[in-house]
Every structure is written in C-alpha cells, then in structure tokens.
Amino acid sequence: RMAPNMGWLTFTFGLERKFKQLCRRLDVVRTHQQQEGLKFMSHFNSQFCIRDGKRNRKPEGPPPVELFELRSNGSALCTRLVQVKADASQLNSAFCYILYVPLESAESAESDTASALVYAWVGSKADADCARLIEQIAEDKFNNPWISLQVLAEGSEPDNFFWLALGGRKPYDPDADFLNYTRLFRCSNEKGYFTVSEKCT
Incomplete structure (x- = not known):
C-alpha cells in the first residue's frame, strides 16, 4: 500500500525479462494490497x-513492539495478519x-536468537476458527527456542509485559456489531479535495 512505483518499474524493465527467459509462458499480474485474488x-x-x-530498514534505538490483527474478508482464504499500531x-x-514484545537490544534483535x-x-467474542488460526500462526511464524509463546484469553492478560508493551490499559471496542450491517459511502473529489461521506438513504 505504501510502496513507491519505482519497485514495479524496476521489475517490469529488469527482472521480468529475466523471468521470461526462464519461463516461456509467464503471466505477470500486478496486485495491490487488500485487492489480492483468491x-x-x-x-x-x-x-x-x-x-x-x-x-531492509534497520531499526533505530530499541526494537519496537509489534501488534498484528487477524482479519478475514468473507472467506478463510482471504485471512490476513496485518500489523497495526501497537x-x-x-x-x-x-x-x-x-x-x-522484544526483550533485548536492537543489535541482538536482528539475529535469529533474539x-x-x-x-x-483471543477476544471474548472472537470466532472459534479465528482463535485456532491465531494460535497456529503464532506457533508457525513467531515461535522458536528463544521466544516465550503464550495464548491469552481476553481478561487474563499480565500487567507487567502485555499492557506495558501496549502503553498501558486503554478502553477498546467490546464488539464488532458494525460487521453485521451494510453501509454505503460516497467518495468525491468535487470540492477540490478528497472526501468520504456515508449515504444513509
């Protein structure tokens, strides 16, 4: 989503030709984030x-805390783990x-033994399939002998690391009822700047 167009141009005028030399039938499809096909x-x-x-950007200072949200758009195939603000x-x-939550300095965080x-x-109102999937992803993508992996149900979070890493306890949405309703929005540039307004009728 935030990638510059230069990467695509570099691929088009460089790597794509090399790939086509290796593969006679090569279809190149440009896909934008959140618009990936099944x-x-x-x-x-x-x-x-x-x-x-x-x-390839090296972090400055201590390694950052990272928070990922599991999102799904209508199908299990379309499930994504998206990094959000911690x-x-x-x-x-x-x-x-x-x-x-990293426990060491930036130098050691770059190694495989950090x-x-x-x-x-797992939220109290989360879908059971999502709960199983988040455990599987945590085990497959994040776990290693130097990492302590814990599965937490909502309400059982430890104060010392969990809430501290997120900047302390803060109010958050207790449900996602908005997913049960269809809403229509109008995007416009007619005033000289981009606006989004909800159409209630």
Missing part, C-alpha cells in the same frame, strides 16, 4: 502476513491479535 491468497494457507515499513485502543473483543515474548490474544 488464487494469489490460496498459496499462503491463511497465513498471509503484512508488516508495516520497509524490508496500542491498547486497537484491540477489539471480536478479533484475535498477536503481540510481539529473545522475546509473543502473546496470542
């Missing part, structure tokens, strides 16, 4: 993870999250 998503077995920021207000009782705490947080 065929693309099927390769990830519901464990498609979207991280924030650039790939703040307690981002939580919602109807969803599941993974909280990654120690950390990983919490798989």
Whole structure:
C-alpha cells in the first residue's frame, strides 16, 4: 500500500525479462494490497502476513513492539495478519491479535536468537476458527527456542509485559456489531479535495 512505483518499474524493465527467459509462458499480474485474488491468497494457507515499513530498514534505538490483527474478508482464504499500531485502543473483543514484545537490544534483535515474548490474544467474542488460526500462526511464524509463546484469553492478560508493551490499559471496542450491517459511502473529489461521506438513504 505504501510502496513507491519505482519497485514495479524496476521489475517490469529488469527482472521480468529475466523471468521470461526462464519461463516461456509467464503471466505477470500486478496486485495491490487488500485487492489480492483468491488464487494469489490460496498459496499462503491463511497465513498471509503484512508488516508495516520497509524490508531492509534497520531499526533505530530499541526494537519496537509489534501488534498484528487477524482479519478475514468473507472467506478463510482471504485471512490476513496485518500489523497495526501497537496500542491498547486497537484491540477489539471480536478479533484475535498477536503481540510481539522484544526483550533485548536492537543489535541482538536482528539475529535469529533474539529473545522475546509473543502473546496470542483471543477476544471474548472472537470466532472459534479465528482463535485456532491465531494460535497456529503464532506457533508457525513467531515461535522458536528463544521466544516465550503464550495464548491469552481476553481478561487474563499480565500487567507487567502485555499492557506495558501496549502503553498501558486503554478502553477498546467490546464488539464488532458494525460487521453485521451494510453501509454505503460516497467518495468525491468535487470540492477540490478528497472526501468520504456515508449515504444513509
């Protein structure tokens, strides 16, 4: 979503030609974030993870706390683990999250032996399938011998690391009733700037 167009141009005028030399029949499809097709998503077995920021950027200062939200758009194939702002207000009782809390300095965090705490947080109103999937993703993507993995039900969070890593306890949405209703929005640029307004009728 935040990637510059230069990456696509570099691929089009460089790597694509090399791939076509290796494969006679090569179809290149440009896909934007949140617009991935079912065929693309099927390769990830519901464990498609979207991280924030650039790939090769080295963190300045201590390694950051990372919070990931499990999202699904109408199908199990379309499940994504999306990094969101690490703040307690981002939580919602109807969803599941993974909280990654590093315990060491930035230098050691870059190695494969960096120690950390990983919490798989299951909201009290979360779907049972999502709860099973968040545990599986936490085990497959985040767990190693140097990481302590804990599965937490909502209400059983430890104060010392979980809430502290999220900046302290804050109010968050206890449900996601908005998912049960269809809402129509109008996007417009007629005033010279981009606006989004809800159409109630």
